[in-house]
Amino acid sequence: MTISSGSVSIALCGSGGAGVMTAANMLVDAAAQAGYYALFSRSSGPQIRGGEAAALLRLSAEPITSVDDTFQILLAIDWLNVVRFAAELPLNADSLILADPTAGEVPEILSRSGARIVELPMKDLAQSIPGGRPNMIALGVVAALTGLGVEPVVEMLGKSLKKKHADAFEASLAAVRHGAETGLTLDAPCRQLPPALPRHGGRWTISGNHAAGLGAIRGGIRFCAAYPITPATESLEYLSAALPKIGGVFVQAEDELASINMCIGASFGGDASITATAGPGLALMTEGLGLAVSSETPVVVLDVQRGGPSTGIPTKSEQSDLNIAIYGLHGDAPHLVLAPQSIGDCLFTTQWAVHLAEAMQAPCIVLSDQSLGQSRAVIDPAPASPFFANRETARTPAEGETFKRYALTNTGVSPMPVPGTPGCQYTADGLEHAESGTPSSQASDHSRQLDKRLRKLVLHDYGPDWATIEGEGEIAVITWGSCTGAAREAVIRARADGVKARLIAPRLLYPTLPEQMARALDGVRKILVVEQSHLGQFNRYLRGEYDLPARPDVLSRPGPLPIRPGEIHARLLAMGK
Incomplete structure (x- = not known):
């Protein structure tokens, strides 16, 4: 029996080394090759690396930006510690559980959903093929049951394995085909995808963290200093490779305090700058962000939120950094806070953040999260955006004029010099100041500068x-x-x-x-x-x-x-x- 659906959601479970993430990535790439959209995230236990995990996928003929209510297919190579994230695997009576009988009984927390349970001896099937692996059997079974077909999978195998690992390619190819043949003989309903719509041009397969990194580059970022932290690290990995190619600089700092201050220094020197972190790192950066507000130095902070407080749940998503992002700076410190709305939107929003920060000479916090940053999706290519770093820079004043770095302009934005510009010397620090930049404790200077820093944000046309x-x-x-x-x-x-x-x-x-x-x-x-x-x-x-x-x-x-x-x-x- 075939069940048609606008989309199909699949969960692949297995212990560390079972290869479910490899199979899931290949399935996403095959779906893209066949003209489908996809969304792929992972669920794991509390550890940051290794161990049991579940690959969570949704395939569709239409663009998708959300998980579905339930999974139509749950395929488990084994059940090791699956109870740690079983609540993230909603099933119902229409769901199908495919389980290897050698892995033991289906956990009661999943079987009580009423889902249909079908035995699938993946390990035995894999052993019948020299070099065969259960995850490739699983990949073939899912390709058959969803109607995706085996050919897009075979094409992806060829691209990833054929040239460098010929033996592994032949074994994987045989296992995928054997799995697809087995899937069609199972006493289980197929969860058939609708036909893929005609494509106009290629599609992207990208994660939110990589999209944010690309948005930063497109926006004009040329410097990044950061300390690795889950779940933001992939954006840093992207930038560490991309920035040197365009004449930019990437620095791995010793901690988050150093990274924000390095970014402020680079921005003061004239380069659009970004750092990326998660909630614990953002907490450490708040004093530096206050310096950026007071000195009117643009900088972008990408906060990929995770469960908190403290170390919290590094591998899980949450939207609980909102308060610290908006209200967490001491004093009256107007700044920008943006939030992307999808994996693809991580690119646009980060690019826009660079533009806004530079235009208004203000720090900008971009609130992504783990579910956006570390998920992978097949999306339509992002259109070109006009937003780019365009800072108003100061020039040497005319003879007889005195340069005022913090002049009280109508827009609230005053020209910012590149260090070394003749006649544009000023004191740049975190103290309150007069228009010239000279430190001041006068009430009038404080009120005027507070108004100036707020005015430039409020009057901007967004x-x-x-x-x-x-x-x-x-x-x-x-x-x-x-x-x-x-x-x-x-x-x-x-x-x-x-x-x-x-x-x-x-x-x-x-x-x-x-x-x-x-x-x-x-x-x-x-x-x-x-x-x-x-x-x-x-x-x-x-x-x-x-x-x-x-x-x-x-x-x-x-x-x-x-x-x-x-x-x-x-x-x-x-x-x-």
């Missing part, structure tokens, strides 16, 4: 990119960051059920834009706030910063469990009664 606004109706779903994809899918489902709702997802979190938000909420009578934090930080932010037309309902919980479209959909149906 255009339509400040938020994603879709749909119409008296119900508004307001969300941010990685929850945007699930909220969008829920709004579409609700519309099909006769409940009209609109999606409002701010990309610019600070400064706030009251007039734009008021227009987005025009006609709204009910609000549902969706976020992944325990304290409902986003809800509190919205109620504190905006004049909302109704007291919001809230769908909020911490990581590691993602908020799925079905949960939001159910809340919308209840609100629409």
